[in-house]
Amino acid sequence: MSQPKIRNMEDFASVSGISRPTLSKYFNDPASVRSSTRARIETALEQFDFHPNIYAMNQNRRLTKNIGIVVPNLSDPFFAEMARNIENWVIKAGFRPVLLGSHGDPEQEIENLDNLRLIKPAGVLMAPLGRMSLASRIASFCEDVPTVLFDSNIDDIGEAFVGSNNVQSVCLIVDYLCRTGQPPAFFEMKTPANPNAFKRRNTYVQAMEELGHEPRLIQVDGEGWNLEEIGFREGTKVLSEGKLPTDTILCSNDRLAIGVLSAAYQLGFKVGIEGDCDLRVAGHDDHPFSRYTCPTLTTVSQDYEVIAEKSAKTLFELIESEKRAERRTVTMLDGKLVMRGSA
Amino acid sequence: MSQPKIRNMEDFASVSGISRPTLSKYFNDPASVRSSTRARIETALEQFDFHPNIYAMNQNRRLTKNIGIVVPNLSDPFFAEMARNIENWVIKAGFRPVLLGSHGDPEQEIENLDNLRLIKPAGVLMAPLGRMSLASRIASFCEDVPTVLFDSNIDDIGEAFVGSNNVQSVCLIVDYLCRTGQPPAFFEMKTPANPNAFKRRNTYVQAMEELGHEPRLIQVDGEGWNLEEIGFREGTKVLSEGKLPTDTILCSNDRLAIGVLSAAYQLGFKVGIEGDCDLRVAGHDDHPFSRYTCPTLTTVSQDYEVIAEKSAKTLFELIESEKRAERRTVTMLDGKLVMRGSA
DNA sequence: CAAATAAATTTACGCGCGTAAATTTAAAAT
DNA sequence: ATTTTAAATTTACGCGCGTAAATTTATTTG
Structure with a gap:
């Protein structure tokens, strides 16, 4: 077993013949x-266990088997989970996932794309920051690299978009809440950092009007991505002031709702749907933790698996076709109502 | 503004003179x-915005400014948060963080190290999977690259270890629980995937014995990293069977506790410290979500920031000294009791 | 201002691999 | 067995950058 050390492909060539x-x-x-x-x-490979240097490969190949995955924030369990799903599809398709989080920072987002360029990815799956994104710079990246956007759409950027149909999903839950109790007020951040927020707000307003109810927006202060904290702090304010026009709160997303639920619990509100409850809370996203809140959170699911699968497969088709998409396809997946204890 | 496209350092050399x-x-x-x-x-840089190709740099430099960060699982908010903290220190020190998650898989952990080797990192900060880790292969990596372990220690591997003092922290909370109510039973997985679990169990047993109480282990089934799910499912079983020997449960970590709390809530247990409560639940780690559970979770904090800072700085000193540590240093940071509502 | 020193330039090669063209060798078809 | 065809080898160069040695140029010192 006198195995000479294999340092590169040259070495491996000589030992393998x-x-x-x-x-x-x-x-x-x-x-x-x-x-x-x-x-x-x-x-020979079994005997010598040689792996080509992927970075040297990347440098020279016109196109690699790398696929970039860019998400706004890896500390958000929603994106972490989404990324994990996508990574699995990427590996299954024989590609190599390269995962990058943008820490909620538009500059970082662009830097991630710049870094991806260097490894000449076959394609990129990207959930952009959304409104904050430096759209034109992303666009110029997309001209060079086949890119599929998911979760948050930016008009005309990328070859395709796969996400959830916020209009459908928000209508769904507004409708549900109105049918089963008082019409909801909408709890959100004044200046939301996370994507999809505006679309949800607008849909809420429209849905309420169509159902003949007056929309009520609760727009709270707060910056950044610590959404549970903001939901808790501002939820405490709103609930303790006691001038809520309704007993039902629809939160723009589950993370805010988790904070609000915690605030409600501490203030002694009984949250739920039974007769003796004094508050209903609903969210949006079906966040990994929302099935463990107290009470469990009623929400609208974004189908992680399907969004992951669909966006990945869209990209793979694009890559295999070896040409750019003739026209941009937009896939909006319907959310499903997840009825749990809180509303 | 007829800016010629700068493709490489050569181009930039000619335009910048x-x-x-x-x-x-x-x-x-x-x-x-x-x-x-x-x-x-x-x-010239301002005018032309050129960035050297980091991968070509990596290929040629003896040593780069890259610092690898390897964690067991990026979907775990604890590690995601820890990683984010460390990344900030790495950037602040003028290095470039390269973050890799092992998805709870020992093979992936080794693959991560293999991939890191290729970018010739100046050093690596690693939270190993622990018991499952392929220790000898990690050791051989550490021979080549200065590595500081954090969170989970593996004997004699790496130049240093920074983590929390599980003995101190578990004693702290066991002591607290015993002083303020019934002695706790210890809720944990029979075959835990996450690190530190065994140390905590043993410390619990020892602490209980020293205080003159009989240790009671509740060892539940379950595989993998979906700890909230396991805590919820098995917590439901344990609580509904109603043969708990005590009204106090100490969970091996916060994620299990979050599941147990949810189970307790659904079964109608009133969790807390007031007189009318029928259950106390405590955790360990001060997980980002534990301040939003209902009731809020009493736990022992691992000081994220300090562990991040200390391990990063230990590595930087090592790198600057340009030699290997004379002997392995082990830093155990004391946990702090975080008294909240649940116990 | 000349001498000493420090820094920049020129030249040349290497890293580990991709890839093209010409050539040789092996397999398949007749 | 001979021709056709396919695949492997040889040779040579390129990717973007690091780096060493020799040389030139700029700065500092006396």
């Missing part, structure tokens, strides 16, 4: 070499 | 060139 260009072909696509040579290579 | 080797020196360390040339470069 296969020429370096052939090895290079093999590592690019094992099916591209004759099966007998493939067998020889793989035998 | 500075030779490529000098530019190379500048990008490696701006202070290494004369201030007048530095000024010229920076002027």
Whole structure:
């Protein structure tokens, strides 16, 4: 077992008896070499455990098997979970995921794209920050690299968009809340950092009007991504002031709702749908934690798995076709009502 | 503004009028060139916005400014938060963080290290999976790259370890619980995937014995990292069977506790410390969500910021010294009791 | 202002790999 | 067995950058 150290493909070529260009072909696509040579290579591979240097590969290939995944914020369990799902699809399709979080910062978002450029990705799956995003710079990236947006849409950017249909989902829950109790007030941030917020607000207003109710916006202060904290702090204010025009609160997203639920609990509100409850709270997203809140959070699900699968597969098709999309496709997935204890 | 496209350092050299080797020196360390040339470069930089290709840099430099950060699982808010803190320190020190999650998989953990090797990191900050980790392979990585472990210790691996003192912290909360009510039973997984679990269990047993109480372990089934789910499911079982020997449950970590709290709520248990409560629940870690549970979770804090800061700075000192640590330092930070509503 | 020193430039090669063209070798078809 | 065809090898260069040595230029010192 006197195994010489294999430092590069050259070394591996000499110990395996296969020429370096052939090895290079093999590592690019094992099916591209004759099966007998493939067998020889793989035998040698077992013995010597050589991996080509992916960064050197990236530098030279016109196109790599890398797929960039960019999300606004990895500390948000929603995006962490989404990213994990997408990573799995990427691996399953034989690509290599490169995950980058933008920390809620538009500059960081662009830097992530710049860094991705260097590894010449075959494509990118991106959930943009949304309104804050430096759209024109993202657009110029998308001209060079096939990109599919998910979660948050930016008009005309990227080859496709896959996300949830906020209009449908917000209508769904507004409708549900109105049918089963008092019409909801809408709890949100005055200046939301997270995407989709405006669309949800507008849909809420419209849905309420269509149902003949007066929309009531509760727009609270707060900056950044610590949404539970904001929901808790501002929820405490709103609830303790006691001048809520309704007993039902619809939050712009589950993370705010988690904060509001916590505030309600501490102030002694009984949240739920039974007769003796004095407050209903609903959210939006079906956040991983919303099934463990007290009471469990009624919300509208965004189908993580389907959004992940659909956006990934859209990108793979694009990559395989080796040309750009003829026209931008927009896929809006319907949310499903998740009835739990809180509303 | 007819800006020629700058494709590489060569191009930038010609437009800036500075030779490529000098530019190379500048990008490696701006202070290494004369201030007048530095000024010229920076002027040109503003005009042309050139960034050297980091991957080409990595390939050639003996040592880069990269610092690897490896955590067991990015979907766990605890590690996500920890990673974010560390990233900030890394950036502040002028390094470039490269964040990798292991998805709870020992093979992935090794693959992460293999990939890090290729970018020749100046150092690595790693929270290993712990018991599951392929220790010998991690050790061989640590021989080549200065590595500081955090959160979970593996004997004799890495130049240093920074984590919380589980013995102190578990004693602290066991003591607190015993002083203020019935002695706690210990709720944990039979085969925990997360690190520190065994140490906590043993400490619990020992602490109970020292206080003259009989330790009671509730060891539940379940695999993987979906700890809230496991806590909820098994908590429901345990609580509804109604044969708890005590009214106080100490969970091995906050994520399990979050599940248990949710189960308790749904079963109608009143959790808390007031006289009319029928259950106390405590956790360990001060997870980002534990201040929003209902009731808020009493726990022991791991000081994220301090662990992040201390481990990062330990690594920086190591890197600057340009030699390996003379002997392995182990830093155990004391946990602080976080008294909230649940116990 | 000349000498000493420090910094920049020129030249040249290397990193690990991709890839193209010409050539040789092996497999498949006749 | 011979021709056709496919695949592997040889050779050579390129990617974007680091870096060393020799040389030139600029700055500091006396």
